[in-house]
Amino acid sequence: MRGTHGRILTTVIALLALQLGSLVAPAYACGCGAMIPSRAERIGVDREESAVRWDGRTETVVMRFDVHGNARRAAWIMPVPHRADVTLGDPALFDALDRLTTPEQRDRFHFWPREGDWPFDHDHGDGAGAAPPGAGGVGVVGRERLGPFDVARLTATDPDALGDWLRANGFELPERLTGALRPYVERAWEYVAVRLAPQESGATLRGELTPLRITFASDELVYPMRLSRLARTPQTLGLYVLxxxxxxxxSPIGGDRPEVTFAGRIDRPEGAVADLAGARPVHLTVLEQRFPHPDRIDDDHHLRAVADVPYREIAYTERLLTVGGVPVWLLTVAGGTLLATAAALLAVRATRRRAPDDAGALPAP
Incomplete structure (x- = not known):
């Protein structure tokens, strides 16, 4: 038993170490853009959440970033197929979407005790943890300040001119981003260029930023991803689609196969979800995808309608099988022990009864 306990504890510690490693260095994609701080500063995106609403003609993307680092300013570029309107989004949207897609909770019973079950429950801790282009090839459609965002809406006919304009206007970008923008320039896409800057003087970009809402015409549901190929670490994309x-x-566009973690019909959207999707019924799909090698990303995500088969993840709570509060394994072991003991006693008694008869018997003639 002590050896089994040790093996279980070692396994639990190894799994815990893996989980802590994923929390210390998470890698989430700036899926539809590229976030770059100034040269002397650094910024990391702990999490990017994106919700997309498409009604067949118009697409709206709402994005929220959770960032860390010492950057006081950072630039973010998002290509869009048509002229975009940019406003601030509702911070309550993602919490509402999380509630709608919470996994179904079920109990799953096991027979033999595991770590945390008696007699392996020695640790009783507190549980803490858990416009047309201008003369230079770039046109400025509009520029406005929205909360912590300085937003410029641009057109361009030359990726080099676009890169030059961005750098001249405070958007410090790596040289290779200019080449990555070329496919969008060739398709006459437009751009939403954002500078993120705290409203308080001297403050750094940290924590959850106010969501940004971008709306543009589109006859297909497209989620720009090409710029994520510039990332140097594995990336993860999480996407709510309404x-x-x-x-x-x-297609997977160079990443792992996209995984559906929720699919279902929302009959009565409410609150922030209704503000984005409208009050009539809508289907919600949640997608997760990993990009172990971002340099292999070769396109944007183009999404299509599929059969409306509902899906919800199931989260199991492991419970020890009991009867009247007593573990079934213990009852089984105890019962087996009693039966074995009784059988042994009966065997002894039978042997004793036969012994005198055998001793007094005469040998056969």
Whole structure:
């Protein structure tokens, strides 16, 4: 038993170490853009959440970043297929979406005790943990200040001119980003260029930033991803999609196969979800995808409607099988022990009864 306990404890510690490692260095994609601080500063995106609403004609992307680092300013570029309107989003949106997609809770019973079950429950801790282009090839459609965001809406006919304009206007970008923008320039896309700057003097960009809401015309549901190929570490994309049907990517575009973690019909959208999707029924699909090698990303995500098959993840709570509060394994072991003891006693008695008869018997003639 002591050896089994040790093996279980070693396994638990190894799994815990893996989990802590993933928390210390998470890597989330700036999926539809590129976030770059000034040269002397650093910034990390702990998490990017994106919600997309598409009604067949218009697409709206709401993004919220959770960032860390010492940057006082950072630049973020998002290509869009048509002219975009940019406003601040509702911070309550993602909490509402999380509640709608919470996994179904179920109990799952096990027979033999595990770590945390008696007799392996020695640790009783407190549980803490858990416009047309201008003369230079770049046109400025508009520029405005929205909370912590300085937003410029641009057109461009030359990726080099676009890069020059961005750098001249305070958007410090790596040289290779200019080349990454070329496919969008060739397709006459437009751009939302954002400078993130705290409103308090001297403050750094840290924690959850106010969501940004970007709306543009689109006859297909497209989520720009090409710029994420510039990332140097594995990336993860999480996407909420609200549309008339369940939606899934046409291809993995160089990453792992996209995973659907929720798909279902929301009959009565309310609050922040209704503000984005409207009051009529809508299908919500939640997608997760990993990009172990970002340099292999070769396209944007183009999503298509598929069969409206509902899906919800199930979160199991492991429980020890008991009867009247007593573990079944203990009852089984105790019962087996009693039966074995009784059988042994009966065997002894039978042997004793036969012994005198055998001793007094005469040998056969």
């Amino acid at each position: 549309a008339d049907h369940r939606m899934e990517p046409r």
